[in-house]
Each structure stands twice: as structure tokens, then as C-alpha cells.
Amino acid sequence: xxxxxxxxxxxxxxxxxxxxxxxxxxxxxxxxxxxxxxxxxxxxxxxxxxxxxxxxxxxxxxxxxxxxxxxxxxxxxxxxxxxxxxxxxxxxxxxxxxxxxxxxxxxxxxxxxxxxxxxxxxxxxxxxxxxxxxxxxxxxxxxxxxxxxxxxxxxxxxxxxxxxxxxxxxxxxxxxxxxxxxxxxxxxxxxxxxxxxxxxxxxxxxxxxxxxxxxxxxxxxxxxxxxxxxxxxxxxxxxxxxxxxxxxxxxxxxxxxxxxxxxxxxxxxxxxxxxxxxxxxxxxxxxxxxxxxxxxxxxxxxxxxxxxxxxxxxxxxxxxxxxxxxxxxxxxxxxxxxxxxxxxxxxxxxxxxxxxxxxxxxxxxxxxxxxxxxxxxxxxxxxxxxxxxxxxxxxxxxxxxxxxxxxxxxxxxxxxxx
Numbered sequence: 001x002x003x004x005x006x007x008x009x010x011x012x013x014x015x016x017x018x019x020x021x022x023x024x025x026x027x028x029x030x031x032x033x034x035x036x037x038x039x040x041x042x043x044x045x046x047x048x049x050x051x052x053x054x055x056x057x058x059x060x061x062x063x064x065x066x067x068x069x070x071x072x073x074x075x076x077x078x079x080x081x082x083x084x085x086x087x088x089x090x091x092x093x094x095x096x097x098x099x100x101x102x103x104x105x106x107x108x109x110x111x112x113x114x115x116x117x118x119x120x121x122x123x124x125x126x127x128x129x130x131x132x133x134x135x136x137x138x139x140x141x142x143x144x145x146x147x148x149x150x151x152x153x154x155x156x157x158x159x160x161x162x163x164x165x166x167x168x169x170x171x172x173x174x175x176x177x178x179x180x181x182x183x184x185x186x187x188x189x190x191x192x193x194x195x196x197x198x199x200x201x202x203x204x205x206x207x208x209x210x211x212x213x214x215x216x217x218x219x220x221x222x223x224x225x226x227x228x229x230x231x232x233x234x235x236x237x238x239x240x241x242x243x244x245x246x247x248x249x250x251x252x253x254x255x256x257x258x259x260x261x262x263x264x265x266x267x268x269x270x271x272x273x274x275x276x277x278x279x280x281x282x283x284x285x286x287x288x289x290x291x292x293x294x295x296x297x298x299x300x301x302x303x304x305x306x307x308x309x310x311x312x313x314x315x316x317x318x319x320x321x322x323x324x325x326x327x328x329x330x331x332x333x334x335x336x337x338x339x340x341x342x343x344x345x346x347x348x349x350x351x352x353x354x355x356x357x358x359x360x361x362x363x364x365x366x367x368x369x370x371x372x373x374x375x376x377x378x379x380x381x382x383x384x385x386x387x388x389x390x391x392x393x394x395x396x397x398x399x400x401x402x403x404x405x406x407x408x409x410x411x412x413x414x415x416x417x418x
Contacts (some may be wrong), residue, residue: 019357022172026159030089032152033095037082044077085111085156092163101167108160113155117296120146124296127151128289151293159207176357184351190257191347197254198340202248204333209248213241219326248333251290258283258348280352287345295338302332 017024018274091097097104120127126143170177198306211218217225228237257263263283266273305328307314314389316325355362 112157
């Protein structure tokens, strides 16, 4: 750093680190997955087992779907699956895919989906930062364990995406290549439809919770409401159900914001930020974190939906009352909400992204000021041909600046006429 250059600030360091995600996401995934594979090997020698069986007195994982599996099965799957994923990641990093490129991408994408969307199960809501802050009093190693593996799955997915882009000769940062992608208008239509659907999806869950708060057994039985009231004395049930309904409705409103201008510019009622542009990562990061948590929770509820679709009669716990289609309304809402949020976030990204600062491809959205650093701008100018191409022929350079505004011969003749 020369004395005339300004010292980089903390925000610049964070921004620079975030833009280098194709490099560090793969390293993070390899490091963490290797650690879990080593722990799985240590389990064979008497080490602690995180996914304990329900009969184990030291079990603190009884609500997770892995708790009922045989530890030997989980150990073997962890060792074998970890070895396969780590090998695939190393081959991606070294560029050794070749004809195995589709296999490596399939292994990386499926493993990332399993870690980020399936493994967490009913504890997936703990991976959402805002909801996790509400559970600090009961934060334990199990919750940390799930959160770490979920975000490692996201890192694995990012590393797989970077490899898929680089292996098809596209920009590793933005994904643009020689083939034109979908237009901004198409992504705008997709984003609007997805955001509207994501805003309406939680209504089924919210309406059920509001009815329960009012004492109306919508989709349930009176015995179940009495059980809730006994577990929450006083007005605890009312406050709890109204809080859950409010969170769902507010989440739906924020999802609809992905298709509105105030997701790009702070509205007037935000004191101190009114009129300023919203950081591009803020709505996308929030939507992805919430979408991953909701999708994982919906995946945990999918067996109940499959049972209902198969026609099998399911009864309320401890009663002879059969579940109706209204009983599955909250389940359907939570199952479809997560994928819709992720689709709306993806559409928002492709609709609002500007020119890539690495490859120079793309254009800025209408009304957005193009801001390029000197290095990408110099690289773009250097990559531009010296003379424009016209029908496959190189245009000759003009000898002087005066020739650029040469007066036609007819005009000169008229000018010399007395």
C-alpha cells in the first residue's frame, strides 16, 4: 500500500471477502465436513455420539429424526458420504472433473440440499437468525450442531455453483457466459408471481392460529385447545398464537416486498435511511436464510402430507377424531412457503443485479447509476478491440479529429457559391 492510498475500512474488507466466495466456500465445506468425518471415525473407538437413541439417558436429540436410527448406520453413512463429498470437492477445486463433471455437480448439489434442507428436520426454524435469537436461553450443542451443518450445506452449494460456472467457461462470479440468459423482464414477471404467492402462502397458518387464539377449534379438536390452555395458564395461549400469526403475516409482507420498490430503496418512514439504496445482499440474504429454514421445516412435514394424499385415515393424538383437510391447511402453508421464498429471492437477484465487476458483462437496471472500479473498467477497455468491427471488416482509423466532422462536398460547393 502506497502512502497516498487510503487505508481499507472494515466494510471494504468485509465486502472484498464476500466477493471472493468462490474461493473460500469450498475451503469451509471441506474443512467442516472433514472434521465431522473424523468425529464419525472416533465414534467407533468410544467417542460421544451426537444423535443418541431415545432410550439413552444422555440423549438430548429425541425430537430429531436421526434419533431413532441405529448409530452404526449413521456412523457408516457419515464416513462414506463424507468421503465421497470431500473427494468431489477436491476434484472441483483442482479442476479434475472432465467427463465426470455432471457426476460431481450432482453429488455436490444433492449433498448441499440434504445438509441445508433435510438434515435439520423439525429444528430447521432454529437456523433462521431472528428466530434463533429468541431461543438463546435453550441454545445447546445440538442447535449449534444443526446450524453449522445447515450453513455448511449452503457453502457446499455455493462451491458447486462456482465449479459449474467455471467448467462451462462462464464468469465464476455472475454466471454470465456466451449464451444470453433470461431477460430482466422475464425475471421480473417470475419474481412478482413468486413474491405474491409467498405473501399469500402463510395465510392458512395465520388464520388457524388466530382461530385458536379466539377459542375456535379450526382444524383441530376442543380437547387439543384445552390441552394448549392447560400448558399455558392465563392468557398464555392467546399471546402465543397471536404472536405466531403475526410473525407469519409479517413474513409474508416482507416476501411481497421483494417485488416492490422499497426492497431496493429505503422507504420514507425509515428514519436516517429514507431514499438511500438498500444493500443488494440484505433482502437476498434474509430471504435465503428464512427460505432455507422454512423449506427444511416443510420437508419435515412432508410425510404427513404424503399420508393424507395416500388416503390413509389419521387421528388426533390420543383421540378417535380423524384429521380433515382443514387440519392440513397449516401444513400445506408451511410446506410451500419456503420454496416460494427461495424462488422470489432468486428472481430478485437476477432482476436487480448490475454489471459484473469482474467480467464486465451485463447492464445496470434502469435508474441505477453504474459504478465501476478502475480495475474492471481498465480491463474492459483493454479487452475491447482497437477498431470497431463492421460486417467482419475492420474500420480504418480516422487521421485527425477534423475529419470526424468533415463537411460534405455538396455543402462546400454551396458555401463557395457567390
